[in-house]
Amino acid sequence: MTKNDAIRLKGVCPILPTPFDENNHLDERSLIREVRFLLEAGVQGIALFGNASEAFALRAGEKQRISDLVRQTVGQRVPLVYGAGGTGIEPALDSCLWAQENGADLLMIMPPYMIKPDGQRIYDFYAALAGVVDIPIMIQDAPGACGVNIPVPVITRLARDCENIQYVKAEAPPTFLKAKELISATEGKLTVFGGLNGASFYEELCSGVAGTMPAGEFPDILLDVYERFMAGDRAAAKEKFYRYLPFIRLGTTPGGMAMAVHKEVLRRGGIFSTANVRNPYLPANDTMLALLDDMLSNLPLMALSSGERACP
Numbered sequence: 001m002t003k004n005d006a007i008r009l010k011g012v013c014p015i016l017p018t019p020f021d022e023n024n025h026l027d028e029r030s031l032i033r034e035v036r037f038l039l040e041a042g043v044q045g046i047a048l049f050g051n052a053s054e055a056f057a058l059r060a061g062e063k064q065r066i067s068d069l070v071r072q073t074v075g076q077r078v079p080l081v082y083g084a085g086g087t088g089i090e091p092a093l094d095s096c097l098w099a100q101e102n103g104a105d106l107l108m109i110m111p112p113y114m115i116k117p118d119g120q121r122i123y124d125f126y127a128a129l130a131g132v133v134d135i136p137i138m139i140q141d142a143p144g145a146c147g148v149n150i151p152v153p154v155i156t157r158l159a160r161d162c163e164n165i166q167y168v169k170a171e172a173p174p175t176f177l178k179a180k181e182l183i184s185a186t187e188g189k190l191t192v193f194g195g196l197n198g199a200s201f202y203e204e205l206c207s208g209v210a211g212t213m214p215a216g217e218f219p220d221i222l223l224d225v226y227e228r229f230m231a232g233d234r235a236a237a238k239e240k241f242y243r244y245l246p247f248i249r250l251g252t253t254p255g256g257m258a259m260a261v262h263k264e265v266l267r268r269g270g271i272f273s274t275a276n277v278r279n280p281y282l283p284a285n286d287t288m289l290a291l292l293d294d295m296l297s298n299l300p301l302m303a304l305s306s307g308e309r310a311c312p
Contacts, residue, residue, distance in 0.1 A: 031070070087112050196252060
C-alpha cells in the first residue's frame, strides 16, 4: 500500500499561478491571498509547480518558500499535488523525493523531454520513480508542453505494474478522446483528469473524467459545472460551461501570453498585486487586454468580486 492510499483526488484541482511583485520577486502576500481564495471557492485540491505555475522559472529557494507557505495556509483541508520530474531519471528522482519530503500528497510528473524517449524509455522513467517514492503518481500526458506523447499501451502497462501510479492527466488534444480511451484501457485502475485549462471540461466529463486541473482564476465556474454534471443536470452544466468557454479559451492562447491572462484576472480582483510573468512568457498586450475586457463584461467571476483578503 502506498503512503496516501486514502487520498482519492477528484473534482476541480487548480494549478497555482506564482505571483511576482513589481521587482519580479516572489510575492508572498499575494500567494497567501490566492490560496485562501481557492479554499474559499471550495476546490477539492491545489496543485503547485505545474506549467501554469511557471515552475521552470522558479529558483530552488522560491519553491521551498512556496511549499512552506501553501502548506501552512492549507493545513489538511485539501490534498496538495506537486509538479515534479526532470529530463532524466536521476534528476527526476531528486525532484520527486524533495516534493515527497516537503508535503506533497501526490506527484504530477511529465515524461523526460530533452531527448524524446520511445515507449520503453518512458516506461522505465516512470517505473523507476514509482519504485522510490511512496505517494501516488499522476502521469502528465502533455505533448503540447513537452513534445512527448505517451502511448495508451505504455500508460496501461505502468498502471498494471506500479501500484502507486494511480492517476493520469490527459492533455493530448482532443483531451476527451484520449481520456475516454485511457479509462477504457485501464478498466478503472487509473483516475483520469482533464487538462489544458479546462477548455474541454464538459466533453471530458461526458467521457468519464474524475475532474480537471485548470489555472487558478475561475475555480467557481468549473466547480459549478462539475457539481451540476455530477448531480445529473447535464443541460445546466453544459449551458454554464459554454457560456464561459470563450473566456476559458483565452487562457489557452498560444504565443506566450496565456499566463499573463490568468494573472491579470487575479490582479483585477485584488488577489495578485501585479500580473507580472517571467521570461520567456510575455506580458499581455493591448489587444489581449481588450479581448479580456470584452469577455468579462457580462461574466461574473468570484475572483473579481471577493475583494481584498487580509494577509499578515
